[in-house]
Amino acid sequence: xxIRLIDIKKSYSLxxxxxxxxxxxxxxxxxxxxxxxxxxxxxxxxTLLNVIGCLxxxxxxxxxxxxxxxxxxxxxxxxxxxxxxxxxxFQNFNLLPRLNxxxxxxxxxxxxxxxxxxxxxxxxEMLERVGLLDRADHKPSELSxxxxxxxxxxxxxxxxxxxxxxxxxxxxxxxxxxxxxxxIFGKLNKEGVTIIIVTHEEDIxxxxxxxxxxxxxVCFSGCY
Amino acid sequence: MDVIETISIxxxxxxxxxxxxxxxxxxxxxxxxxxxxxxxxGEGARKYIQKELGELGSxxxxxxxxxxxxxGGMHMGTSxxxxxxxxxxxxxxxxxxxxxxxxxxIVGTSWIKHAGKSRDTYVVGxxxxxxxxRNLKIAVGRGINTSDVDSSRRVCVLGTTVxxxxxxxxxxxxxxxxxxxxxxxxxxxxxxxxxxxxFDIDDVVFxxxxxxxxxxxxxxxxxITIKIKSPDVILDAKKDIKDILIKKxxxxxxxxxxSQDEMxxxxxxxxxxxxxxxxxxxxxxxxxxxxxxxxxxxxxxxERTREIGIRKALGAKNRDILFQFLVEAVxxxxxxxxxxxxxxxxxxxxxxxxxxxxxxxxxxxxxILSFFFSAAVGVFFGVYPARKASLxxxxxxxxxx
Numbered sequence: 001x002x003i004r005l006i007d008i009k010k011s012y013s014l015x016x017x018x019x020x021x022x023x024x025x026x027x028x029x030x031x032x033x034x035x036x037x038x039x040x041x042x043x044x045x046x047t048l049l050n051v052i053g054c055l056x057x058x059x060x061x062x063x064x065x066x067x068x069x070x071x072x073x074x075x076x077x078x079x080x081x082x083x084x085x086x087x088x089x090f091q092n093f094n095l096l097p098r099l100n101x102x103x104x105x106x107x108x109x110x111x112x113x114x115x116x117x118x119x120x121x122x123x124x125e126m127l128e129r130v131g132l133l134d135r136a137d138h139k140p141s142e143l144s145x146x147x148x149x150x151x152x153x154x155x156x157x158x159x160x161x162x163x164x165x166x167x168x169x170x171x172x173x174x175x176x177x178x179x180x181x182x183x184i185f186g187k188l189n190k191e192g193v194t195i196i197i198v199t200h201e202e203d204i205x206x207x208x209x210x211x212x213x214x215x216x217x218v219c220f221s222g223c224y
Numbered sequence: 225m226d227v228i229e230t231i232s233i234x235x236x237x238x239x240x241x242x243x244x245x246x247x248x249x250x251x252x253x254x255x256x257x258x259x260x261x262x263x264x265x266g267e268g269a270r271k272y273i274q275k276e277l278g279e280l281g282s283x284x285x286x287x288x289x290x291x292x293x294x295x296g297g298m299h300m301g302t303s304x305x306x307x308x309x310x311x312x313x314x315x316x317x318x319x320x321x322x323x324x325x326x327x328x329x330i331v332g333t334s335w336i337k338h339a340g341k342s343r344d345t346y347v348v349g350x351x352x353x354x355x356x357x358r359n360l361k362i363a364v365g366r367g368i369n370t371s372d373v374d375s376s377r378r379v380c381v382l383g384t385t386v387x388x389x390x391x392x393x394x395x396x397x398x399x400x401x402x403x404x405x406x407x408x409x410x411x412x413x414x415x416x417x418x419x420x421x422x423f424d425i426d427d428v429v430f431x432x433x434x435x436x437x438x439x440x441x442x443x444x445x446x447x448i449t450i451k452i453k454s455p456d457v458i459l460d461a462k463k464d465i466k467d468i469l470i471k472k473x474x475x476x477x478x479x480x481x482x483s484q485d486e487m488x489x490x491x492x493x494x495x496x497x498x499x500x501x502x503x504x505x506x507x508x509x510x511x512x513x514x515x516x517x518x519x520x521x522x523x524x525x526x527e528r529t530r531e532i533g534i535r536k537a538l539g540a541k542n543r544d545i546l547f548q549f550l551v552e553a554v555x556x557x558x559x560x561x562x563x564x565x566x567x568x569x570x571x572x573x574x575x576x577x578x579x580x581x582x583x584x585x586x587x588x589x590x591x592i593l594s595f596f597f598s599a600a601v602g603v604f605f606g607v608y609p610a611r612k613a614s615l616x617x618x619x620x621x622x623x624x625x
Contacts, residue, residue: 111538
């Protein structure tokens with residue numbers, strides 16, 4: 001099993017109140033799945049994705065990623081895990097504005113210690129896969145939203161992760177770009193990459209194999 | 225993550241904010257330049273004084289009337305409690321085997337006149353040994369000799385300033401000048417020596433001591449200038465002189481023996497302290513520059529909170545982020561240090577051409593010290609912002625607007 005969440009809870013302590021965002025979720029995702037997580041805003045679906053992506057720690061419960069108990073890992077070990085096994089795609093792309101496309105793509109490789117020469121080759125290869133080789137030297141501000149998101153996907157894939165986590169990846173895009181992005185995810189999944197997409201669009205969810213619905217921090221459906 | 229990558233990230237980020245980086249560096253540049261310049265000026269002054277005093281002869285002791293509390297102090301004129309007499313000098317030369325020459329020096333001021341021109345100047349009574357002891361060279365004619373002294377001849381040796389003012393272009397040798405009420409024959413002109421320690425050595429007239437006794441009608445000496453046999457006997461010579469004079473002055477120590485080498489040492493010490501104090505003050509400005517770096521790094525961390533979040537999400541460890549910002553701070557301070565060294569160094573070299581009385585001496589240790597100090601400032605003031613950046617929670621950083 002790639003991902004196994006057992007009764008996970010996550011709460012944020014604010015000065016006056018404590019907000020329980022996740023209130024006991026049990027979830028399993030196996031390798032090669034294409035999953036959508038749905039839910040209204042504030043339902044906790046993004047928090048769930050952050051937990052799965054080892055960006056955030058649990059308040060209680062256990063999380064096994066590739067049969068590793070994540071709670072036992074140090075921050076540095078989690079950074080390494082994210083670097084090598086997990087690719088992130090964000091709603092607002094989160095590219096570094098000062099860097100051009102291929103320099104953005106190579107960032108994960110920098111942190112996994114790949115030499116500068118190899119980095120450029122691998123980055124270009126990834127840009128080719130998302131069809132943006134001719135845009136390699138453009139800065140994010142010179143690219144359309146769809147192109148920026150494809151650069152972000154190339155960046156997520158460059159270290160050949162086992163799983164790609166996408167948080168509303170099409171939320172800021174037009175319909176045509178939507179299709180492009182979903183096509184890329186579909187192809188990736190066929191190549192064996194596990195993909196989890198957080199979305200609130202039925203349209204997007206319908207293109208995945210399985211839909212998990214989160215309501216008020218608990219699983220409403222799809223969590224087996 | 226390798227060092228080259230870290231440095232290149234720092235470079236990119238500094239270049240993307242050129243103006244800000246430059247202004248931040250300016251603090252360090254000014255600090256380093258100030259340290260180097262002030263140390264150079266201090267060192268220059270020390271060398272200058274050593275040279276000037278060295279030119280006034282070596283192995284010299286000067287006995288002045290009156291007791292001063294400290295050794296090696298400056299002698300400020302003839303406010304003697306008791307006279308130092310002509311015979312004292314003769315006795316010292318006769319009795320002490322460590323003394324080569326003891327010259328009784330009488331100093332007064334008088335008008336010197338020739339063909340309607342006149343000048344009020346110092347008249348110094350010395351004997352034949354004085355010129356050698358003080359390294360004074362005769363340019364034209366001869367100096368004062370033994371028989372001039374023995375027979376109190378009315379002869380004089382002019383400093384160049386006096387010669388120019390009173391005689392002009394006329395042939396000085398054999399010219400007759402009036403000093404006080406009497407006529408003197410000019411037997412020589414000094415070589416130009418210039419101003420040493422604020423005193424114009426060329427603005428004097430030398431006459432035989434014996435003659436000056438008559439001119440000023442006094443037995444009282446300005447000082448006794450003593451040449452000792454070698455630097456090794458300085459303490460013995462001092463003891464001899466002390467014993468001889470105390471005995472002669474009815475067991476009272478009413479004089480002070482100054483040693484020129486001690487004076488040089490003391491002044492050197494004073495100048496060293498001064499230089500350190502000035503460099504210390506300049507170093508404070510370097511610290512202020514460091515605070516500037518810290519300030520701008522804190523701004524930079526805040527501005528790039530999202531970037532930090534993205535990098536962490538993509539696998540940057542806390543260490544990577546820490547180094548990235550630390551290297552940025554240190555790059556700022558080291559670049560500032562290099563620029564400051566160039567600015568301070570060039571200014572130190574240029575200053576003497578514009579301000580004549582300010583000699584400078586570029587000191588390598590000041591350059592190395594301020595360079596390393598600036599690097600240390602970068603590390604010291606860079607750690608806090610860098611640590612702050614490295615400890616940011618990835619989610620919090622990613623959500624930062």
